[in-house]
Amino acid sequence: MCVVAFACNLHPRWRLVLAGNRDEFHARATAALARWPDRGIIAGRDLQSGGTWVGIDRHGRAAVVTNVRDGYAKPHAGPSRGALPLAFLAAEADAAGMSKALLADAAAYAPFNLMLADAEGCWHLGNHPRQREALAAGVHGISNGRLDAPWPKTRRLSAALQAWVDAGSNDLQPLWRALAEERIAADAELPDTGVGLELERRLSPAFIRGEAYGTRASTIIAIDHAGRGFIHERRFGPNGVFAGETVLRNDD
Numbered sequence: 001m002c003v004v005a006f007a008c009n010l011h012p013r014w015r016l017v018l019a020g021n022r023d024e025f026h027a028r029a030t031a032a033l034a035r036w037p038d039r040g041i042i043a044g045r046d047l048q049s050g051g052t053w054v055g056i057d058r059h060g061r062a063a064v065v066t067n068v069r070d071g072y073a074k075p076h077a078g079p080s081r082g083a084l085p086l087a088f089l090a091a092e093a094d095a096a097g098m099s100k101a102l103l104a105d106a107a108a109y110a111p112f113n114l115m116l117a118d119a120e121g122c123w124h125l126g127n128h129p130r131q132r133e134a135l136a137a138g139v140h141g142i143s144n145g146r147l148d149a150p151w152p153k154t155r156r157l158s159a160a161l162q163a164w165v166d167a168g169s170n171d172l173q174p175l176w177r178a179l180a181e182e183r184i185a186a187d188a189e190l191p192d193t194g195v196g197l198e199l200e201r202r203l204s205p206a207f208i209r210g211e212a213y214g215t216r217a218s219t220i221i222a223i224d225h226a227g228r229g230f231i232h233e234r235r236f237g238p239n240g241v242f243a244g245e246t247v248l249r250n251d252d
Contacts, residue, residue: 062221157178233247
């Protein structure tokens with residue numbers, strides 16, 4: 001994912017609500033949201049490296065990973081970051097224990113942020129810088145920087161999620177609208193991640209529309225306090241053309 005906001009143990013009905021966008025090159029082979037019978041999870045699949053960016057399992061556990069932008073991407077010979085959510089979702093382990101185990105090998109991966117959630121709470125870990133922490137109840141946001149860094153699109157998506165929780169509604173349209181926002185941030189608000197001002201501008205909206213690179217999927221997850229819920233994915237092709245959607249429940 002390239003921007004995600006999530007509410008942990010805040011909503012009266014949903015112990016986890018997550019909304020996020022995956023930005024990627026459109027040429028990268030990807031399978032749509034589906035059940036993985038070999039792993040017992042529900043997620044999209046990166047067909048190039050075999051991992052995923054966000055998913056849930058039948059117990060209501062969830063995981064999401066973002067990359068960390070620190071200059072232009074460098075060649076990396078280690079494992080794919082997409083293996084990190086799979087390591088949690090495909091294992092019978094709690095978020096606290098798995099976050100500790102994954103942190104031990106975190107240096108093998110390109111820079112990342114990872115959020116793991118289960119019935120006991122939410123955990124964040126990353127390797128740029130190396131850190132692991134239990135997250136307080138509330139709304140948190142991550143883009144391609146550190147957890148809760150005040151990047152414009154992270155702030156706006158987190159604010160939209162907070163407003164949705166405060167309204168007590170189950171109407172997802174406000175979250176879809178926030179994920180579809182294409183507003184370019186003012187230069188003074190932009191982070192400096194070493195890719196130059198023009199690219200920082202292009203990457204500043206929640207939804208990126210482009211011929212070669214852009215938002216490939218928007219995802220909303222909601223898991224209740226009994227571990228039941230859904231994952232809803234909307235997919236997009238080059239230039240942001242809508243390409244389909246899938247909704248799956250983990251208790252079907």
